[in-house]
Amino acid sequence: MTTSTDERHTTPTLIDHFEQGLDAPICMTWELTYSCNLACVHCLSSSGRRDPRELTTEQCKGVIDTLASMGVFYVNIGGGEPTIRSDFWEIVDYAVNNGVGVKFSTNGSNLNAERAKQLAESDYIDVQISLDGATREINDAVRGPGSFDTAITAMENLAEAGFEGFKISVVMTRENVDQLDAFDALAQKYSAQLRITRLRPAGRGADVWDQLHPTANQQRELYDWLVANGERVLTGDSFFHLNAYGEALPGLNLCGAGRVVCLIDPIGDVYACPFTIHDEFLAGNVLDAGGFRAVWQESDLFTSLREPQSGGACESCSAYDSCRGGCMAAKFFTGLPLDGPDPECVKGNAEDLLGNVDSTTTPRPSLDHSRPAAAMTYTPVSITAKPPLAAVAEPRVAPSRSCDESPLAGFARDAHA
Amino acid sequence: MTAVRTTSANESTNHEQPETFPFDTGWDLHEHVQVRPERFGALLYHYGDRRLSFVKSPELRTALELLAASPTARLALSNAGIPEAAHPAHGRALSTLATTNMIVQRQREDHTP
Ligand code: SF4
Ligand code: SF4
Numbered sequence: 001m002t003t004s005t006d007e008r009h010t011t012p013t014l015i016d017h018f019e020q021g022l023d024a025p026i027c028m029t030w031e032l033t034y035s036c037n038l039a040c041v042h043c044l045s046s047s048g049r050r051d052p053r054e055l056t057t058e059q060c061k062g063v064i065d066t067l068a069s070m071g072v073f074y075v076n077i078g079g080g081e082p083t084i085r086s087d088f089w090e091i092v093d094y095a096v097n098n099g100v101g102v103k104f105s106t107n108g109s110n111l112n113a114e115r116a117k118q119l120a121e122s123d124y125i126d127v128q129i130s131l132d133g134a135t136r137e138i139n140d141a142v143r144g145p146g147s148f149d150t151a152i153t154a155m156e157n158l159a160e161a162g163f164e165g166f167k168i169s170v171v172m173t174r175e176n177v178d179q180l181d182a183f184d185a186l187a188q189k190y191s192a193q194l195r196i197t198r199l200r201p202a203g204r205g206a207d208v209w210d211q212l213h214p215t216a217n218q219q220r221e222l223y224d225w226l227v228a229n230g231e232r233v234l235t236g237d238s239f240f241h242l243n244a245y246g247e248a249l250p251g252l253n254l255c256g257a258g259r260v261v262c263l264i265d266p267i268g269d270v271y272a273c274p275f276t277i278h279d280e281f282l283a284g285n286v287l288d289a290g291g292f293r294a295v296w297q298e299s300d301l302f303t304s305l306r307e308p309q310s311g312g313a314c315e316s317c318s319a320y321d322s323c324r325g326g327c328m329a330a331k332f333f334t335g336l337p338l339d340g341p342d343p344e345c346v347k348g349n350a351e352d353l354l355g356n357v358d359s360t361t362t363p364r365p366s367l368d369h370s371r372p373a374a375a376m377t378y379t380p381v382s383i384t385a386k387p388p389l390a391a392v393a394e395p396r397v398a399p400s401r402s403c404d405e406s407p408l409a410g411f412a413r414d415a416h417a
Numbered sequence: 418m419t420a421v422r423t424t425s426a427n428e429s430t431n432h433e434q435p436e437t438f439p440f441d442t443g444w445d446l447h448e449h450v451q452v453r454p455e456r457f458g459a460l461l462y463h464y465g466d467r468r469l470s471f472v473k474s475p476e477l478r479t480a481l482e483l484l485a486a487s488p489t490a491r492l493a494l495s496n497a498g499i500p501e502a503a504h505p506a507h508g509r510a511l512s513t514l515a516t517t518n519m520i521v522q523r524q525r526e527d528h529t530p
Binding site: 012014017022071073101122124 | 467
């Protein structure tokens with residue numbers, strides 16, 4: 001592919017190559033089901049109910065064959081709660097046996113001691129437990145009653161089984177930024193690694209973003225914490241908009257959507273990124289002629305995302321080289337132009353723009369699998385004496401079949417791995 | 418994203434640093450490492466520590482692919498078409514890959530000169 005980036009540099013940098021797209025994704029997420037036993041208020045995929053069009057076991061294996069032939073190193077499996085699928089472990093085994101590593105995100109519901117032992121034995125499987133508060137109160141306000149205890153039990157099982165370095169995955173919110181050290185301590189306690197990612201206004205996250213995204217002061221705290229501790233902590237390259245504060249955080253610092261990142265959703269639709277489940281970012285389906293390979297390598301959407309992008313209003317900003325205008329998904333779902341500042345621009349350049357957005361025309365996710373009966377409304381913990389969700393708690397049920405309409409599982413995981 | 422390292426044969430390095438890569442021994446890719454060719458060279462992924470490395474030259478990628486079949490790293494470089502003069506620069510790249518466990522020195526006891 002010839003692009004103006006090639007013409008600008010005699011020797012293209014690695015970032016240039018990444019911007020122009022690779023032959024296969026580096027960081028791909030595959031959500032196996034929209035079904036979930038939880039109903040997290042910020043779920044990026046609006047999960048809850050299983051989609052009847054969900055890929056079958058055989059179709060999933062076909063996808064894995066394609067990924068293997070493309071040299072995809074590993075997939076980040078999520079959902080929904082992926083372990084709800086009765087064929088989940090079969091799919092994981094099939095991937096590993098075909099040379100595709102698996103990192104899966106789970107709320108921990110199905111990680112008993114025996115399963116933890118099996119997982120600890122494989123170098124090709126990594127596990128990520130979602131946790132959004134270092135305390136029960138903060139976590140359960142976002143993820144629902146019982147979810148903290150479930151996650152802690154799963155972590156204990158993994159630690160007990162000797163699974164070192166599993167991930168504890170935290171979405172940073174207004175309520176938990178000041179718990180960073182406590183999360184870090186939890187990770188050390190369980191010989192795990194802390195992974196923090198950015199809250200994006202995707203899926204149900206759009207409904208709570210105003211209430212839950214970190215304040216300007218918290219963004220600064222988070223940045224300073226990452227500068228001091230970033231070596232030990234994974235971030236999924238989430239926070240590059242914070243680079244505008246000064247020194248760039250470790251990572252590639254670019255929006256990888258459709259270039260090195262993509263999402264396959266439970267029905268096989270391929271989106272540019274896990275945080276862009278919207279028709280505008282739908283590139284194709286793995287069941288189309290040519291399969292995933294053709295979608296990745298030839299779709300019109302991905303081709304256009306790999307062309308040089310305009311930075312718009314950001315191009316005159318002194319921080320543009322390291323901030324790059326931030327996250328495309330965050331801009332899209334807050335109604336901002338894609339070639340302008342991130343809604344959380346640390347220089348405050350999005351404030352006026354956000355004030356002018358007509359919220360009735362803000363894009364909504366194209367799909368919503370939320371279970372109405374499980375709907376939780378978020379009430380900030382700081383203004384209530386106790387977690388507000390007890391009233392809407394649903395009894396936890398064990399998953400019985402993958403086709404249950406309201407089975408188990410769920411959480412938010414992130415995109416970039 | 419996974420932790421990332423870049424290995425390039427032409428990146429500027431400290432010129433005081435002595436050439437230390439043991440070219441004349443046998444090397445292999447780590448058994449948990451997978452190499453994926455890309456236009457710029459290759460991506461390497463280590464399933465053990467789940468780290469990604471970049472090799473920024475197609476010649477070095479070829480040399481890595483030839484490592485296992487070559488008695489010494491020097492022969493792998495030569496057979497990949499890398500001229501002797503460029504070996505020191507590639508030695509630095511190989512050293513980085515060795516430090517990060519992407520390649521490992523062959524265990525075979527071989528005392529022939
Ligand atoms: S849209 Fe946002 S979350 Fe998705 S790849 Fe780009 S920066 Fe990352
Ligand atoms: S104006 Fe754009 S480039 Fe500058 S800090 Fe804000 S988002 Fe980043």
